[in-house]
Each structure stands twice: as structure tokens, then as C-alpha cells.
Amino acid sequence: MISRAERSANYAILALFAVFALAPIGTVLVTALGPDDASNGGGIANFARAFGAGHFGTYLRMSLLVSVFVVTVSAVLSILSGFALGTMRFRGSTVLFYVFLLGIMMPSEAIVVPLYFDLRALGLTDTFWAVALPQVAQSVAFGTFWMRAFFRTSSRTLVEAARLDGAAPRTILWRVLVPVARPAVTTLVVLTFMWTWNEFLIPLVMVTAEGLRTAPLGLAFFQGQHTQGFTLLAAGAVIVATPVVALYLFLQRQFIAGMLGGAVRE
Amino acid sequence: MKARTTRGSGLGYLYVAPALVVYAAFLLYPLGRSVQLSFYDWDGLTLGRWVGLANYADVLTDDGLRGAFGHALVLIVFYALVPLCVGLVLASILNRAKVRGLPFFRTVVFLPQVVAAVVIAVAWRRIYAPDGPLNSLLHTVGLGSLARAWLGEYDAALPAVGFVGTWFETGLVTVLLLAGASRISPELYEAVRLDGAGPVREFFAVTLPSVRGEVAVALTLTVIAALRTFDLVYVTTRGGPGTSTSVPSYEVYHRAFELGKVGSAAAVGVCLTVVIFAISLAITRVGDRDATS
Numbered sequence: 001m002i003s004r005a006e007r008s009a010n011y012a013i014l015a016l017f018a019v020f021a022l023a024p025i026g027t028v029l030v031t032a033l034g035p036d037d038a039s040n041g042g043g044i045a046n047f048a049r050a051f052g053a054g055h056f057g058t059y060l061r062m063s064l065l066v067s068v069f070v071v072t073v074s075a076v077l078s079i080l081s082g083f084a085l086g087t088m089r090f091r092g093s094t095v096l097f098y099v100f101l102l103g104i105m106m107p108s109e110a111i112v113v114p115l116y117f118d119l120r121a122l123g124l125t126d127t128f129w130a131v132a133l134p135q136v137a138q139s140v141a142f143g144t145f146w147m148r149a150f151f152r153t154s155s156r157t158l159v160e161a162a163r164l165d166g167a168a169p170r171t172i173l174w175r176v177l178v179p180v181a182r183p184a185v186t187t188l189v190v191l192t193f194m195w196t197w198n199e200f201l202i203p204l205v206m207v208t209a210e211g212l213r214t215a216p217l218g219l220a221f222f223q224g225q226h227t228q229g230f231t232l233l234a235a236g237a238v239i240v241a242t243p244v245v246a247l248y249l250f251l252q253r254q255f256i257a258g259m260l261g262g263a264v265r266e
Numbered sequence: 267m268k269a270r271t272t273r274g275s276g277l278g279y280l281y282v283a284p285a286l287v288v289y290a291a292f293l294l295y296p297l298g299r300s301v302q303l304s305f306y307d308w309d310g311l312t313l314g315r316w317v318g319l320a321n322y323a324d325v326l327t328d329d330g331l332r333g334a335f336g337h338a339l340v341l342i343v344f345y346a347l348v349p350l351c352v353g354l355v356l357a358s359i360l361n362r363a364k365v366r367g368l369p370f371f372r373t374v375v376f377l378p379q380v381v382a383a384v385v386i387a388v389a390w391r392r393i394y395a396p397d398g399p400l401n402s403l404l405h406t407v408g409l410g411s412l413a414r415a416w417l418g419e420y421d422a423a424l425p426a427v428g429f430v431g432t433w434f435e436t437g438l439v440t441v442l443l444l445a446g447a448s449r450i451s452p453e454l455y456e457a458v459r460l461d462g463a464g465p466v467r468e469f470f471a472v473t474l475p476s477v478r479g480e481v482a483v484a485l486t487l488t489v490i491a492a493l494r495t496f497d498l499v500y501v502t503t504r505g506g507p508g509t510s511t512s513v514p515s516y517e518v519y520h521r522a523f524e525l526g527k528v529g530s531a532a533a534v535g536v537c538l539t540v541v542i543f544a545i546s547l548a549i550t551r552v553g554d555r556d557a558t559s
Contacts, residue, residue, distance in 0.1 A: 007363045014371050017356065021375045021437050027399055028389045077285040084281035096282060103293050105546055107494045109518040110539040113532050114299035115292070116522070117310060137292035140285045169277060198382035200497040201515075205523060216384035220501055223388055230392050241385040248380040252373050255380060260442055260483065 032234035042231070050235035053226070058211055059218030060239070062128075063197055066214060069132050070196045071189055074139035078188065079181075081140070082147025083173045087159050097148065103141025108134075108201045116205050130206035131214065135199060139192045146258075150184040151177060187258040190251050194244050215240040297539075304533035309526040321533035331534065334512045335541075337424055338493055341513065344428030345435050345492035346485055352432075353439035353484065358473045361447040362455075362465070368444070375437030387501035390430045391417065394502075417503050423511045430498060435491065439484045446480035447473055486549045493542055514538045 032050075035042035051057060084090075085097050115134055119125050158180065162172045178185070203214045213221065219240045226233055248255050304321050308314030325331045360368075378386065393400050394416035401413040416426040454472045463471060496515035499505060505512035505520065512520070514534055522531035 007365065010360055010363050010365045013356065013359060014365065014367070017436075017440075018371055018374045020433070021378060024386070024389045024393060024433065025377065025381065027393060028385075031392070073288075077288065081282045081285035084278045088278040088281075090276075090278035093278060096286070099294070100285075100289065102543075103289060105490065105542055106293065106297065106539060107490075107515070107535075107542060109494070109496070109515045109535045110300055111293055111296035111535075113518065113522045113528060113535060114303055115296045117303075117528065118296070118299065133288065134292045134296075137289045140289050141293065144285055169281075194380055198384075200382075200384055200500070201519070204500075205519070216382045216497070219382075219384050219388065223391075223501065233388060234392070237385045237388045241381050244380050244382065245377070248377070249373075252376070256372065256376055256441065259379060259438070259487075260445070 028234045028237050031230055032238045034231060046231055046235040047239060050232040050239065053232055054218060054222040054236045055210070056215065056218060056236060056239050059213050059215045060243075062131075062212055063215040063243075065128065066132050066135070066203075067193050067196045069128075070135045070139055071192045074136045074143050074192055075185065075189055077136075077140050078143025078147050079173070079178065079185070081144045082149075083151055083169075083177065085144065086148040086151030087156075087172075087177075088169075097145075100141050100144045103138065104145055106138075106141075108138070108199075112201060112205050119206070125206055126209050126212060128212065131203050131212065134202055134206075135196050139195065143188055143192065146188050147181070147184065150181055183254070186251070187254040190247060190254050191258045193247065194255070197244050300532045300535050303529055304536050306529040308528040310522070310528045311526075314529065317529065321530045322537070324530060325533060325537050330509055330512065331514075331517060333509055334514050334517045334534075335537075337511060337513050338495075340424055341428050341431060341492040341495055342489055344425070345431035345495075346488035348432045349436040349439040349488060350481065350484060352436050353443045354469075354474070354477075354481075356440050357443035357447045357477070358465075358469050360444060361450070361473070372441050372444075376441055377437070378434035379438055381434075383497035384501055386430065386434060387498045390426075390433075390498075391502050394426055418507055420507055420510045423503055423507060427495075427498060427502060427511050430502075431488075431492060431495070435488045439488065442480050442484050443477055446477035450476045482549050482552065486546050489545055489549070490542055493538060493545075 032046055033043055034046075081100070085093055085100075111134065116125060119130050124130050158176055159172055162176045167176070197214075198216060199214070200216050200220070203212075203217045204220075207213060207217070219236050222236050223233055303314075305316060305318060306314035307317045307320070325335070392398050395401075396415045396418075400416065404410055404413045414422055416422050450472060454476075455468060458468050458471050494515055495513050496519065499511055499513055499516045500519070503511045505516050515538065518531045518535045518538070520531075521527040521534065
């Protein structure tokens with residue numbers, strides 16, 4: 001029923017669309033590896049030169065610290081709260097769930113202005129905490145939603161069985177549920193890592209000291225200063241994008257499932 | 267249901283408490299403070315002055331702010347509507363014939379979603395540059411007269427920024443719709459084909475009704491992304507030339523941290539949040555009603 005011509009046309013469409021999606025990324029990669037304006041050879045050496053010229057070592061270190069902190073803390077807090085909201089019934093649990101739901105849709109723009117001035121009054125701007133803690137709060141909103149959904153749907157019989165055996169809630173959570181929840185937790189971790197690594201507005205507002213800049217922020221400043229030629233800037237862009245892209249290539253299923261399932265749906 | 271109740275319901279609060287404390291301190295409290303600040307005229311340094319709803323009146327009357335929200339609407343067309351149309355066409359074409367290599371295709375077209383917006387902005391700034399790849403391409407194919415400084419001209423800048431959104435949202439929407447379309451039973455298609463339906467009627471009779479849920483999710487994700495555009499505008503145009511690409515998110519930043527109009531910035535942030543809540547609620551409602559009817 002489906003003709004050969006139609007099948008070939010489908011492949012052509014797939015190929016065209018794939019090229020469209022890859023072309024801008026490819027442009028950056030090719031430029032980053034090409035000869036620079038001073039004709040200094042080019043190739044892999046560009047990355048080393050961009051690394052030095054753009055201070056990317058400092059920025060990557062800050063991004064890594066922030067990401068590890070936000071991912072770890074928010075994952076633990078989300079597992080705890082998702083467990084309570086997903087398996088226990090207590091007064092106000094539904095209201096609490098909706099309160100957390102609010103945070104998923106809330107844009108950073110809604111909080112960043114007072115957050116800056118209040119943290120400045122406390123002397124906390126230009127610190128690691130000003131960059132990390134607001135992002136923990138944002139990630140906890142999604143994480144609670146995500147873990148609650150998992151604990152609610154897939155583990156009721158497990159919880160019942162463990163409860164009949166007389167296991168304490170703490171044992172049920174860490175010994176029974178969390179091992180089963182590994183896929184959900186992995187998805188949560190990769191998404192939180194991606195969001196934290198790529199975040200721009202919060203570090204832009206909270207930090208002026210160069211040593212506290214995250215990688216995307218560092219790249220934006222590097223673009224501002226480095227107006228001569230595009231080679232080193234492209235190399236810097238590749239450096240900043242690589243950690244998340246590499247993780248995506250290994251765990252693409254978790255990324256795609258999480259980002260599509262992350263739309264607020266019950 | 268009763269069986270799920272844990273004795274000593276204090277335990278539930280104990281488990282929620284740590285998350286709730288961080289969440290309340292760094293999201294709920296600032297949100298409340300945003301609302302409070304939005305009633306003041308404050309430069310961030312001296313004592314603020316209560317102005318009531320004046321900042322909100324500005325959102326409705328001030329040309330710059332009205333323009334910013336208008337630009338956001340244009341971005342919604344580029345981020346949500348165009349990808350939705352392209353995605354629907356692609357998904358229904360690709361779903362008719364089973365093709366190999368779909369997982370690879372999915373990986374590729376989803377890739378722009380995981381690249382930092384700043385990196386995307388740097389890449390497209392280069393592509394749009396007067397001596398950049400886009401203009402070279404136009405010259406090569408003989409359309410040199412169309413070449414221009416894409417991000418530097420009043421009429422071209424906003425569509426140019428919007429097209430970047432089309433580029434990175436189309437993959438997401440297509441992947442989503444393909445997943446929905448692949449669940450449609452082949453018998454449905456055979457039934458309408460026996461009725462003599464062509465590809466177009468097939469699309470409206472079978473494909474579109476079956477992927478309503480996915481359309482709702484796709485619209486929610488992309489519309490919110492359009493309304494939250496900040497990184498892209500900050501890095502590519504800074505709202506310029508003039509204010510031709512200024513958007514609400516950028517106005518929040520610009521007013522609070524560059525112009526010293528903190529109250530006005532807070533009011534824009536609050537309005538943006540309300541719009542985002544309203545739109546996602548409306549889309550979810552419509553999606554649900556359609557799904558049950």
C-alpha cells in the first residue's frame with residue numbers, strides 16, 4: 001500500500017530535517033577546529049588556546065561544583081518529599097502537592113529581582129550559595145512532582161507488602177523503594193544536571209566576581225570581550241556545551257522521556 | 267484508601283519539611299516579595315515609594331512594555347505554532363510508512379534541546395552575522411539581494427530570533443507527536459483508506475484526533491519556552507536594535523539591574539508569571555476536555 005517512492009521520500013525528509021537540526025551545531029564545531037584569524041594552525045590546539053584565553057577552567061570548575069551540589073541536595077530532598085506525598089495521606093498533603101506544582105511553571109524572572117536585593121541585604125550575593133540555593137528550590141519543585149508520580153503509580157503493592165512485614169517507613173523508602181526507583185532517579189538527576197549546567201539568568205544576576213562565574217556566563221562574557229574572529233569563541237562554545245551533550249549521548253532515553261514527561265500532566 | 271494512611275501523620279510532614287523549607291525560602295517567599303515590590307517605585311538603593319497599581323498600569327499603557335509582550339506573542343508563533351504545524355506534517359508522513367533509523371533521527375533532532383541556550387545564541391549570532399554563513403549561502407544560490415545584517419535591522423531582528431526558537435523546538439514537537447502517532451492502531455488507517463480517504467482526510471480523521479494529548483503537551487512546553495526567552499535575547503541582541511526584540515523576561519532584567527526601576531521589573535515578572543500560569547492551565551484544560559469527549 002505504501003509505495004517505494006513514498007518510502008524514499010520519507011528518508012529524504014528525515015535526512016533533510018536531521019541536517020537542519022545539526023547544521024548550526026556543525027558550523028560551530030567546524031569553525032572551532034578550523035584555522036584561526038592569526039593562522040595559528042587550528043585543530044585541537046584551538047581548544048587549549050580558548051581554554052587559556054577564556055579562563056574556562058575556572059568557569060567549568062564553578063559549574064561542576066554548583067551542578068553537583070544542586071543535583072545531590074535536590075535529589076535527596078525530592079525523594080523524601082515525593083515519598084511522603086506519594087505514599088502517605090496526611091492533612092494538607094494535596095495542598096502541598098499543588099504548592100510544589102506551582103514551582104514547576106514559575107519562571108526565574110518571577111523571583112530573581114527580590115531574591116537579589118534580599119540576598120544583597122544579607123551579604124550573600126557574590127557567593128556560591130546565591131547561585132546554588134535558588135536552583136535547589138527550583139529543582140525540588142520538579143523533583144517532588146516527579147518522584148511523587150513514580151512512588152504513587154508503581155509501588156503501592158511493594159509498600160503494602162513491606163508494611164505488613166512491619167518495616168518502618170524509613171526502611172521502606174531506602175531499602176525497598178529507592179532501588180526500584182533507580183530509572184526515575186536517574187532521569188531526575190540528568191535533567192537537574194542539564195538545567196543547572198545551562199542556567200544563565202540566576203548566575204548572571206547573583207555573581208560579579210569572575211571566580212564565581214559558571215560556564216555559560218563565562219562564555220557570554222568571553223563573547224563580549226573577544227570580538228576578533230570566531231574561532232576561539234566557537235571553541236569556547238564547544239567546551240561549554242560538551243558535558244551535557246556527552247551525557248545526553250549516553251542517556252538519551254532518560255533525557256527525552258524526562259523532558260517530555262516533565263510537562264505538567266497527571 | 268484508608269490503608270495508605272500512616273499512623274502518626276506527623277511523619278509525612280517530617281519527610282516533606284526539608285524540601286519545603288528550601289522551596290519556601292527561595293521560591294515562595296521571593297514570589298511574595300515580587301508582588302510586594304511591584305507596588306513600589308524603588309531604585310534599589312534609596313527608600314521606596316508606594317505607588318499602588320501604577321506599575322501594572324504601565325504594563326498596559328507603556329509602549330516599551332506593551333511592545334515587549336507583543337514581541338512575546340510573535341515568539342509564540344515561531345516557538346510553538348510553526349513547530350506544531352511542521353511537526354504534525356512530519357509525524358503523519360513518517361507514520362504512514364515504517365522507516366528504519368527512527369531512533370537515530372530522534373537523537374539528532376532532539377539534540378538542540380540539551381545544548382545551553384547561550385551556546386545556541388553564540389552559534390546563531392555567527393550564522394546571522396553580515397559576513398556569516400547564512401549570507402554566504404544566499405549569495406551562493408543567487409539570492410544575494412536577501413542578504414542583510416539579520417540581527418541588526420529593525421524588521422529582521424525579531425523574526426531572526428524567533429526562527430532560532432523554531433529551530434530548537436521543532437525537534438521536540440516532532441519527537442513528541444511521532445510517539446503519539448505510533449500508538450495509533452493501523453486498523454484505523456485501513457478503515458479510512460477502505461472508505462477511499464486520501465492522505466489529507468486520513469490526517470484530519472485519524473491522526474490529528476489521536477494525538478490531541480501530545481499536541482497539548484507540545485504547546486504547553488513550547489509556549490512557556492517562548493515566554494521565558496531570556497538567554498537568547500540577552501546574548502544575540504540585548505533587546506535591540508532599538509527595542510525591536512525586547513521581551514518581558516529581558517525587561518525584568520533590564521529594568522531591575524540596568525535602569526534601576528525595581529518595582530516596574532517586579533510587576534513585569536508578576537504579569538509574566540500570571541500569563542504563564544493562565545496559558546498552561548488553559549492548554550491543559552482544553553487538552554483534557556478533548557481527551558475525554
